[in-house]
Amino acid sequence: MTYSKEQLLTNTEGLTSELSDLDKKHLIHPVAVPKHHASKGPKIIFSKGDGINVKDLNEHTYIDGVSMLWNVNVGHGKKELADVAHHQMSKMAYSSTFYGYGNEPAIRLAEKISRLTPGDLNTVFFTSGGSESNDTAFKLSRFYWQLKGFKDKRKIISLRRGYHGVTVSAQRATGIDAFRNFSGSTDPDIVNAKAHLTECELGDKTHPEYSGCIRSVIEELGADKIAAVIVEPIQGAGGVHVPPEGYLKAVRALCDEFNILLIADEVICGFGRTGEMFGVSHWDITPDLMSIAKGITSGYAQLGGVVMNDRVADTIKEYNDILPHGFTYSGHPTACAVGLKNIEIVEREGLVKNAYKMGKELEKGFTYLEEKHEFFTNPRTVGLLAGFDLMKDPVVNIPFDSSVQAAVSVVEECYQRGLLIRCFDFEPGMNIVAVAPPLIIQKQEIETIISILDEAMTAFSQKVK
Numbered sequence: 461m462t463y464s465k466e467q468l469l470t471n472t473e474g475l476t477s478e479l480s481d482l483d484k485k486h487l488i489h490p491v492a493v494p495k496h497h498a499s500k501g502p503k504i505i506f507s508k509g510d511g512i513n514v515k516d517l518n519e520h521t522y523i524d525g526v527s528m529l530w531n532v533n534v535g536h537g538k539k540e541l542a543d544v545a546h547h548q549m550s551k552m553a554y555s556s557t558f559y560g561y562g563n564e565p566a567i568r569l570a571e572k573i574s575r576l577t578p579g580d581l582n583t584v585f586f587t588s589g590g591s592e593s594n595d596t597a598f599k600l601s602r603f604y605w606q607l608k609g610f611k612d613k614r615k616i617i618s619l620r621r622g623y624h625g626v627t628v629s630a631q632r633a634t635g636i637d638a639f640r641n642f643s644g645s646t647d648p649d650i651v652n653a654k655a656h657l658t659e660c661e662l663g664d665k666t667h668p669e670y671s672g673c674i675r676s677v678i679e680e681l682g683a684d685k686i687a688a689v690i691v692e693p694i695q696g697a698g699g700v701h702v703p704p705e706g707y708l709k710a711v712r713a714l715c716d717e718f719n720i721l722l723i724a725d726e727v728i729c730g731f732g733r734t735g736e737m738f739g740v741s742h743w744d745i746t747p748d749l750m751s752i753a754k755g756i757t758s759g760y761a762q763l764g765g766v767v768m769n770d771r772v773a774d775t776i777k778e779y780n781d782i783l784p785h786g787f788t789y790s791g792h793p794t795a796c797a798v799g800l801k802n803i804e805i806v807e808r809e810g811l812v813k814n815a816y817k818m819g820k821e822l823e824k825g826f827t828y829l830e831e832k833h834e835f836f837t838n839p840r841t842v843g844l845l846a847g848f849d850l851m852k853d854p855v856v857n858i859p860f861d862s863s864v865q866a867a868v869s870v871v872e873e874c875y876q877r878g879l880l881i882r883c884f885d886f887e888p889g890m891n892i893v894a895v896a897p898p899l900i901i902q903k904q905e906i907e908t909i910i911s912i913l914d915e916a917m918t919a920f921s922q923k924v925k
């Protein structure tokens with residue numbers, strides 16, 4: 461059906477219907493079921509946002525319980541960010557950072573990042589997002605070793621349930637089979653360790669998962685073949701997994717022992733999400749390279765980067781030929797201006813501290829839900845990066861049958877009640893729900909999220925009993 465312009469202006473249902481038809485015809489959506497989408501169209505067509513809330517075309521309001529894709533950290537509708545983008549765009553459409561060209565926002569943002577990041581992570585290579593950052597981190601790690609005369613040090617070790625993006629190398633580093641294997645793409649130099657955040661990294665060779673841990677992969681492949689290990693300080697899209705105490709320090713020590721670089725993928729954790737400016741700060745470690753994106757602009761513009769320590773940067777800075785790597789939008793002036801203003805907001809509004817404080821409120825709410833609902837288990841919150849599991853019998857570890865679609869059902873119940881959250885069920889028996897609202901959230905809003913989850917859990921329990 462088509463609508464006249466007048467009808468479209470007055471009839472939002474008509475607009476929704478028209479856009480839905482156009483979407484079905486002309487768009488393939490990322491991480492959606494194409495066949496389902498081609499017949500049903502988009503679930504929500506968003507039109508605007510304010511604070512922690514977003515609206516669709518029909519003015520239905522939803523709480524953005526995962527900050528869209530864990531990125532809208534300062535919340536929606538920050539006019540200051542629109543203004544700074546407008547101002548920068550009005551001055552100059554775009555300028556490249558290729559061929560040694562510079563622009564003020566990129567230079568100032570790089571300097572600002574170097575002051576925020578721990579240790580001597582002082583030098584930035586800008587990208588347009590997280591996947592590009594990780595591919596760049598892999599390439600720069602390999603390049604570093606080439607420059608040092610170790611041409612065979614090429615392999616990158618990543619972890620089970622790590623998520624690093626969808627460019628080919630980032631895809632292969634991702635430890636979620638569906639993503640890792642999609643389209644049969646390969647990168648023979650990426651090796652996925654099979655153990656999952658176990659204490660065996662501390663060196664216990666009798667640990668049942670020892671043969672799949674990073675140390676055993678290093679022993680098997682030989683450190684002379686390995687360029688870097690990549691870890692998320694807290695795994696996000698793999699299901700919000702917090703490493704055991706001592707784990708990241710042990711991985712740092714392992715990398716030092718075997719002369720391997722450590723890459724921290726801070727794409728989700730970075731810029732305050734976990735109640736620290738960066739996720740690694742919870743465990744007091746400094747990686748050699750850090751991938752950043754998402755929270756650097758709170759999603760208001762596309763930007764990512766790799767931050768290098770002096771050891772890596774100084775070696776690259778000695779290279780006396782063209783560096784054949786870079787993206788058209790590396791150091792995009794508008795994105796960098798937005799990044800600078802976004803960090804200013806994060807600091808001015810004390811959002812890192814707020815993430816910590818509100819994380820504690822969320823934790824209290826999860827404790828209440830765990831006590832009340834028998835299927836709600838294993839809650840974890842680090843700042844405003846939070847998750848929980850759904851199990852048929854948490855006491856003896858019996859998962860729901862996959863036909864129950866437990867996590868999908870709870871997320872759907874929340875959606876019906878105006879709360880958008882995410883679930884992960886990519887492994888048999890896995891039913892994980894993630895909650896990661898904007899860092900500006902206030903106590904009352906956390907309480908609303910908990911009360912919606914409470915109702916959703918009750919509805920789900922009634923369905924499965």
Ligand code: PLP
Binds near residue numbers: 626696697726727
């Ligand atoms: N790394 C992590 C930890 C992520 O969560 C993501 C995206 O969710 C990426 C990398 C990929 O980032 P992008 O989608 O911007 O390429």
